[in-house]
Amino acid sequence: MTNSYTSLENNIFQLALIPGDIQNRAAGYLIRGPKNVIIETGASPSNKTILSTLKVLEISPASIDAIIVTHIHLDHAGGAGLLMQQCANAILMVHPKGKGHLSDPNRLIAGARQVYQESFDRLFNPILPIAEERIQTVSDGETFDLGNGRQLQFYEAFGHARHHIIAFDSESKGIFTGDIAGVFHDRIHSRTGCAISFPNTAPTQFDPEEMQASYDLMISLHPHHLYYTHYGKADQVVDILKATQKWIPFFSEACVDYYRKNRSLDQLTNYIQDHTVAYLEKEKISIDAIDIKNLEFDNRLNAQGIIAYVQRLQKQ
Ligand SMILES: [Zn+2]
Known part of the structure; x- marks a missing residue:
């Protein structure tokens, strides 16, 4: 397994997760510092990539303090249970509505098996439960202290899922957007320099009004960067958000x-x-x-x- 990460600004590392068969489709992020945090785990097949990246960066899994998932869709959080086993001192941070699904993933598993059928094992296995006492739910406006005056501030950002949070990093002034800022076409961006994203209305909780409000929220935070799960980092942020919002x-x-x-x-x-x-x-x-x-x-x-x-x- 090759080490697949990109070093970004402010001790943020972009991890190339492995979603299904498509390259450069899902990114996780690691913030290194007094507190080490991973944002988005991808599904379990991404686990080896995350571990090998930690190894190269000389961060032991035991020194990961928190694993944050923006929402519980499997391409974001399916591998959280496995990673939590390895990161024995980490807490898992998720919106309150996501907690039950992560502590008892049977419904997630059954749903995904139905949709993906024989591909399920290859794409998602295993989806492991996380002990309730290790899950810390995150409310709107709550912060997580990363040390040295740096913090992540969480916001509810619905419209893609009713259990979706985003995290604003006080140091990079970037937002970890999960799916709510849409899908950013990094491949087009790196080739043409044109920053393009479209809204993500994937099943099953698309809500246009909530999504509009989430774009207004992100714009109001005056972010300098967007750290998309799908896929990668963008810098001309407000323009992209406004252009994407127009598609709703x-x-x-x-x-x-x-x-x-x-x-x-x-x-x-x-x-x-x-x-x-x-x-x-x-x-x-x-x-x-x-x-x-x-x-x-x-x-x-x-x-x-x-x-x-x-x-x-x-x-x-
Ligand atoms: Zn999603």
Whole structure:
């Protein structure tokens, strides 16, 4: 296993997690200091990468003080139980609504098995429970002291999931965004210099009003950086947030109307794909076949989330 990390500013290290079969899809972050903190664990197949990175950086797992997950979706927190076993002195920090799922992951496992079927083991195994007494729930506005005057401040940021938090780092002035700032296309960014992200409406709790409020919150924090889980770091932050926020009505209105008429996941995926690709063309941002495949992957998930949203609206 190769060591796969990038050193960023302010003792922050970006860890290349291993989500399924797509490269550069999920990032975790390590903050090194008086307190050592890992943000996002990915699923358990990422575990070896995290451990080997710690080894290279000469940080023993026993000296990890906290493991923070922005929310409990498996590509963010599936490997938390395994990593907590290895980091024997760490606490796990999560939104209160996520706690029960991490202490007893049976429902998460059953749900994922149903969705991923025979791929489940390869993508997620094992998903281990975390002892309740090691889980510290995080409320809106709460802080975690990293030492030397540095702290992380947590905020609830719903719209993607109703148990989603973000963390603002007082030193880098960056936000660890989880999924709420959308999916950042690092590959396009590194090749073209154009910073592009689209909202993440993946299942099953997309809520456009909450998502708008979360973007307003992130903008109001005047961040200097965004540390995306999907994928990597961005610096021209407020512009990106504002541009991404403008896409929310497309998903909550145009895509909803389109799905109500067509009732097809494939067609809705194509509809979103056509609009995102047309936007990139209009902005004169050149993309290649791999970018198109990556966009398709996101847009299928986004379409699934819109369908879940339409079904929820119907029940109301
Ligand atoms: Zn998520």
